[in-house]
Amino acid sequence: MNRRLAHLIAGWRTGLSRPVLILQAGNAFNYFGYGLILPFEIIYLHQIRGFSTSIAGLILAATMGTAAIATLPTGALLDRHSAKAMVVAGSLASALGYAGFAYVDRPWQAFACSIVSGAGIGAAGTANRQLTIRLVKREQRAAAFALNRVAGNFGLGAGATVSGFVIASAQQLSSFQTLYFFDAVTYAGFALIVLAAVPSPRAETVTATDANGTGFRAVARDRLFLTVIAANIVLVVVGHTFFSNILPPFAKTHTSLGPAAIGILVLVNTCFVVIAQIPAVRVVARMERTHAFAAASALFAVSLLAVLPATLIHSELAATSLLAGVAIVFAIGECVHIVVLGPLVADMAPAHLLGRYLSLYSLTFSISLALGPAIGGLLLQNSPDAVWWGGALAAVLAGAVLLRLGGRIPDPLREAQSRLASAPEAV
Numbered sequence: 001m002n003r004r005l006a007h008l009i010a011g012w013r014t015g016l017s018r019p020v021l022i023l024q025a026g027n028a029f030n031y032f033g034y035g036l037i038l039p040f041e042i043i044y045l046h047q048i049r050g051f052s053t054s055i056a057g058l059i060l061a062a063t064m065g066t067a068a069i070a071t072l073p074t075g076a077l078l079d080r081h082s083a084k085a086m087v088v089a090g091s092l093a094s095a096l097g098y099a100g101f102a103y104v105d106r107p108w109q110a111f112a113c114s115i116v117s118g119a120g121i122g123a124a125g126t127a128n129r130q131l132t133i134r135l136v137k138r139e140q141r142a143a144a145f146a147l148n149r150v151a152g153n154f155g156l157g158a159g160a161t162v163s164g165f166v167i168a169s170a171q172q173l174s175s176f177q178t179l180y181f182f183d184a185v186t187y188a189g190f191a192l193i194v195l196a197a198v199p200s201p202r203a204e205t206v207t208a209t210d211a212n213g214t215g216f217r218a219v220a221r222d223r224l225f226l227t228v229i230a231a232n233i234v235l236v237v238v239g240h241t242f243f244s245n246i247l248p249p250f251a252k253t254h255t256s257l258g259p260a261a262i263g264i265l266v267l268v269n270t271c272f273v274v275i276a277q278i279p280a281v282r283v284v285a286r287m288e289r290t291h292a293f294a295a296a297s298a299l300f301a302v303s304l305l306a307v308l309p310a311t312l313i314h315s316e317l318a319a320t321s322l323l324a325g326v327a328i329v330f331a332i333g334e335c336v337h338i339v340v341l342g343p344l345v346a347d348m349a350p351a352h353l354l355g356r357y358l359s360l361y362s363l364t365f366s367i368s369l370a371l372g373p374a375i376g377g378l379l380l381q382n383s384p385d386a387v388w389w390g391g392a393l394a395a396v397l398a399g400a401v402l403l404r405l406g407g408r409i410p411d412p413l414r415e416a417q418s419r420l421a422s423a424p425e426a427v
Helices: 002-010 018-048 053-076 081-102 107-135 137-169 171-195 216-220 223-254 257-284 289-307 310-311 317-350 353-381 386-409 413-427
Strands: none
Touching: 002 386, 018 053, 018 107, 018 137, 018 171, 018 310, 053 081, 053 107, 053 353, 081 107, 081 171, 107 137, 137 171, 137 257, 137 317, 216 353, 223 257, 223 289, 223 317, 223 353, 223 386, 257 317, 257 386, 289 310, 289 386, 310 317, 317 353, 353 386
């Protein structure tokens, strides 16, 4: 038993430096605050503040829209200025915006808070990724991205759980104000953690040769990178957002699952990601990146198709068990996908354009968070089953595109094998 426990603990060791661990602990704290308000934003704006549901939805959309708009300018700034300073400034802006949400009583005030908080999220999110990459060695990038995902999932899950108990005990204005205020505190606290405990890595110097290829025009000329980004938008839509945004309403309408069972599916998925994400780094490290993308695509396709049999099962327990298994397969695909995608983007980026490349990486998720619910919602209304077989087909096609890239993308495993093969010749 002790040997098994030691083996399990060893699987969680990342080898990351203390500043990186502190940064990710701060991320978990920050996500905890965001998790406090995430499930109840529309409820607060509609039921407590009296805004219509359409206005409440537009207010939330303004947050993510502003975050997406802020992403690309942030990438350009990061190629010239400190990522640490951008994380601090963006987090403080979000703190101001979310603190303001606690006191809005008119829609224009809520839209103003959305714009401020969204700009902060867009700036701090992209800068956070660059700061992490600058703090680690190339071979540690996969572990750093994995730990960041664990911190986010753990924080969101814990925050949502706590806020659920808070609102269940007292669904009144002061309860929601407390949640928004504490969310603002976590943003400000994260800014202080970064300011006090995370060093500012030295920025890359742009040489005369580099200067000939700066700006987003240089990124646009990298057709290989744009292919990777386009294919991964598809994978994020069908493999991430279809599960989180489309499966719950589909399950409620077309299966025997009730609200509690749907909540269990989300809990199973989140817990599995938190537990398996770090060990997944070692598993994926033994695979070529294109093969890992293909594996993630196949896992997404299988899990999407496996949703359909749940519509034929009349027992809630049996349907819940099936979809819990689907949630785990989705989680495995997510673990593999994230471990490959983030480090690949960093490896493909020239040092002097890292900020711009990472801003497009961040924009991948913003675009997918917008496209996923829009496409999935349209299909749910007109042809619900098409969400799952169509999503599976899209996942397979995206995986095939990435698999065909083969040796054209940087791959640490292939490079290591090449060095081993050439070593005897050097001797």
